[in-house]
Amino acid sequence: MPRTGKSTGRTSARRPRGEAPFVFGPQAIDPELAQRVLARALEQGGHFADLYFEYRRSASLSMEDGRVRTAGGGIDMGVGVRVVMGSAVGYAYAESLEPDEMLRAAETASQIARAGATVAPVAVRQRKIRSAYPVEDEVVDVEGAARVELLRRVDQAARRHDRKIKRVDASLVAVHKEILVVTSDGVMAHDVRPMVRMSVSAVARRGKRTETGSSGGGGRQGLAYFEAVTPEDHGIEAARVALVNLDSKPAPAGTMPVVLAPGDSGILLHEAVGHGLEADFNRKRTSNYTDCIGRSVASPLVTVVDDPRLAGSRGSINVDDEGVTPREHRLIVGGKLRGYMHDRISAEFFGKRPSGSGRRESFRHVTMPRMSNTLMEAGEDAPEDIIRSVKRGIYAAKYSGGQVNISNGDFVFSLTEGYLIENGKLTAPLKGVNLIGNGPAALRTVSMVGHDFMLSDGMWTCGKDGQSVPVGVGMPTVKVDELTVGGTAV
């Protein structure tokens, strides 16, 4: 087992795919043991049961003001046992692989299904999955000094960018996660899920004015990520945004056209349509997209997909957390709603095949339908033309986050870098501002879609019902004719 602080150098091609004790070594879970636990889980009844083994080894470093303040990391491991009966779920977990503890968890989970018909688990077949994120050198295994060096580079690049940069904080978090899902309908699937995330924020000061800027990225990638996007790129970007904000003016207030920059603006899709199309809300009839399949919910220019198989992206998964192989979900095509994102329970309810959208934060949590990488497909407009078409409006470039109210479709997102558009040109940078709209209403006013699709560099974490999962977003430059901009200048 690799250890923190010890270099593994170049990993050989023969290295076993995985290090988790449940796949490798004396505690490895064999199909017989898994079946015994599943049989115990289904002893009281139930239609379906699954085991979710998870192993998570992390290594993190944080640098404050040029100094590595702390190193952290650790290992977390356990197994969640779920029993499903219709749409009812019994759940329990054990923080160990001891058979007795797993069986006890199975008994606790089986409480849900007192006196039901029993099914016996089917013999498992192990499946081979081609990885959408094969990684040569996982960052979690990179020698500590080399990880410190990455932070040093981001720090120095930000400082050297301009003398007004007064402070830089940065962090590097790397995770090696492995899961093994065993289901009562015969799936046994193992997935290795590497993750790296670098983030940096810079403080700029001029006179009495202080502003910040941030940058970061990563994904299901290894050390090669930093060849494509260097630490210097992130350092300079954070400094650039902080400097832009030193000149920012109060944003306008009111309803106006908004041009969304390519990439990060995908956060709008995630909030405006993505959550509302997670099938659990529609099964419960609490989403404003309930009963809308086949209807027009956006401008004909809008095609939205959720693609779990994007190479190396933060939201990608090779197999979902219920053992289902995911496929690309075409959610909205030419403005028409085509389908929801399903986990096993909602798929059963709607009479569909599960689409591989069942995800969970950890073995301590139950699965729900969740997004992976939510994208708007490119259109035909030139980005310059889109900006040129706006007489007075906003250009939205960077965001700190967004939120949606599923039931009425109102969504917000918060700008950290934006500009006024006056007579077709970007003019003054704007102070951080909140934008609000209503999902279907806003998407119906999409009047131009650029040809410049861009994937956001991996920084997004989505929260739902108290569970956080990494997600990806992406889109081209898009013009929305009407959004409400929450500035202070009337």
Next chain:
Amino acid sequence: MPRPRAIEKKLDRLSRIAERSLERLRDLGVDHAEVAVGTGRELEVSVRQGEVELVKEAQSSGLSVRVVRDGRMATSSTTDFRDESLAAFLARAVEMAELSEPDELAGPPSPRSLVKEWPDLDLFDPATDRIRAGRAIKLATAVERAALRADARITTSEGGSFGRSSGCSVLATSGGFLGRNAGTYQSLVVQAVADDEGGKKRKGVYWSGGRFFGELESAAEVGREAASRAVASLGPMKIPTGHYPVVFEKAAARAIVGLVASCVLGDSVYRQRSYLAGRLGDTIASPQVSFVDDPLIPRAPGSRPYDGEGRKVKKIAVCRKGVLRSYLLDTYSSRKLDLRPTGSASGGGGVPHSSTSNFYLVPGRMAPERLLKGIERGLFVTRMMGFGFDPTTGNFSRGAEGFLIENGELTSPVSEVTVSRNLDELLQGIDAVANDLEHKTSVSSPSFRVDQMTVAGS
């Protein structure tokens, strides 16, 4: 109220693990260490349309450690308490510290500032762990039924839920501190849904929660309140963009008080992530405004008998009648800022950082209805959305919903608008504070009124 014997025994066991770990770390040559060991139990059930949707029950445990050697710091955590595993885990944590760089301020508080005794804050309800799944299902069913039956316009619900949790924790530090704490919490919640025009749904959420089961509001009350909130928000409009006086109902007001809290934490101040940096002694709010952080309120959600470094805790007047009096400081941030620590550390076993306990806006004398008096046209905000706050500048802008105020009365529901104003100006603009504070959450606030904000709407 004394804690049950079984809990004290569990704490004894955790103490032994913590002390043994500390000894090991001393043998490994660390200069300072904090070990936190805890266990928890939880039960969560939800019911929708009268059918059980989820029964989740689990026990968990964890040990986390911070080590400092030659001024270099590392943190790590594990759930594996077996002797040989722990030994390997601790050795790795010490090894990891090599990666960080020496920081002369990273050391522990002086042993003299550590407490040996602390008050009993009555945070543990023996009844909590005794609530079994069957009873929890009855409660969740009752709260949903109450919501569905309260009004014919309620079409469905996102479900009723009951959750309970209990935890025991021990904090041991190489300075000689050994703290023991245990607490419970339970909550009952329901989300009622009413159908509006255009396929939109309006959701009303209400919950009751607390450390003592006997103090929860009844399922009938919780359900009724959720339903009435959903129904009241039917048929909202957007109001024209402009400047309006704004009244924040206590739940929305709490979100603003939370932003203030984040800006008085020592960590935010020394990292220059606070517009309140460098402003001790300044007027930062109107004279109606006082903020307090009080860890010693019996049975309150954010109470703690000692802080995450083993220091004594006390009630801190952060802002008195508009004047900023104190930040909330742990050892490290107090050294960074050259101020006296306030016993506000949390994160026992992790990187200690400053945090709030029970942080609140001190209530005024006025009944909340009186806040509306004299407002010809204004906005009453019940809920906010989004992350539109920049702590460095204080710029604040968030999505809001609520009601229009006309001639001192609530009239039409309002949604899809934003409210904006720099937090510095907003606090100076608070011209009335109501008397309806409850310590339902660790950050809390009574309702208050702001003289003017920019509302962006139609």
